[in-house]
Amino acid sequence: MLRPGRDEDRDAFIRLIGEAWAEFPGIVFDVDAELPELHALASYFQEKGGAIWLAEGEGGPLGMVATRPLREDGAWEICRMYVDKAARGTGLAHRLLDTAEKHAAAHGAERMVLWTDTRFNAAHSFYEKRGYVRQGAIRILDDLSKSLEFRYAKPAQGLVVEALDAAAAASAERRFSEILVACVAAGASVSFLPPLAPEKSRAFWKRVSAEVAQGHVALLGAWLDGALVGTVQLQLATPENQQHRAEVVKMLVDPGFRRRGVGEALMRRAEQAALRLGRKLLTLDTRAGDDGERLYRKLGWNEGGHIPGYARDGAGQLFDTRFFYKTLG
Structure with missing residues (x-):
């Protein structure tokens, strides 16, 4: 009781x-x-x-x-x-x-x-x-x-996206690892093949935490009514002649929380964070025809081209990848 x-x-x-x-x-x-x-x-x-x-x-x-x-x-x-x-x-x-x-x-x-x-x-x-x-x-x-x-x-409540420092990133490793495993199992094209072992996912997020501490990655987390349900990264370790650019990677939303505006909120906040960091050109790639592509087009991203047979899915089938860019400010 x-x-x-x-x-x-x-x-x-x-x-x-x-x-x-x-x-x-x-x-x-x-x-x-x-x-x-x-x-x-x-x-x-x-x-x-x-x-x-x-x-x-x-x-x-x-x-x-x-x-x-x-x-x-x-x-x-x-x-x-x-x-x-x-x-x-x-x-x-x-x-x-x-x-x-x-x-x-x-x-x-x-x-x-x-x-x-x-x-x-x-x-x-x-x-x-x-x-x-x-x-x-x-x-x-x-x-x-x-x-x-x-x-x-x-x-505590609502949909909120925040930047995570090194301590926050380290403490979020367990939850982000769960989200990555779930997204890969659901067919997300994020460099890994299913089934993704939890220890492999956790090792990946440990590397991300280290990159956040080094200033090479800006990491964002999304909460929905108190639950940590999504994340996205800005890769900042670009060559010295591309310091005006950042790459958006690992835009992940827990499959149980999709269609609720989390992905859009993450992308909008990533653009704001990039501007604050002086990065006015963003690039990314995504599987052709997936939900990510539809979201990026909705948010005004421009297609820069596509490569047939760029990667394989869990069944071993090759799929096309599209590349997008967006100029900010």
Whole structure:
């Protein structure tokens, strides 16, 4: 059962947090010295305009989560997200986070933010699956545990496209790898043949993250109602006599989220990003006759030519490729 938390749930909250922290050496759990709000946690979040929930089972508390508005315009924070060991892998974590995110969105949240200890690797993987990416510097806490925390964030609702820095790109590798595997399986012509092994896809995205860090690639991500569903890249490592140009590559939309404007939003934002970077000529190639070609023509791209039998599909059949360009500004 998942219900709103109460101050009377003090012992349940303390147990969940204490047992989770005890899984990691070096973490000091002193309620009175550092976490006195746990004695009346529901009131604490209510006073801040937020809310807290508790999941219970026959054996006692199974999980908790809270959310509250931040001073940043439109931002809400996910707080106190803990799941008992026995309930992990059951889907409870997703239910808890869904509840907090929906509450925040219903109260006008435009962005979700959370902080997580750098030691909580399993939590990082979970948040990354949910579309969160790392942002900003590591936070150093002046607490007994000498904690370091990562900041994760994502747009809360609507269709939003954002540029990703090196930290965000690295934290998006898992999700982008899933999208690439799904797109290749659906027949996308993006240099790979099906079936694309997840480890091969992940290795590709690790290389992309490194290129973002080196300034050779501008990487964009698209969120739809909080889910990370698409991406596109600008290849910036052009020859010295072509520094006015960039190549658009790997325009990918999760097959389950197509026909919802994601591809168009990615391409429009890529053009804006290119202009800001001083790149006024864009080029790309795509399989002749596919959805990408129709989108590029709709957005005013010009065909520069086509090559018959340029690449092979998953069945081994050769197909034609068209080349497009667009002058910006």
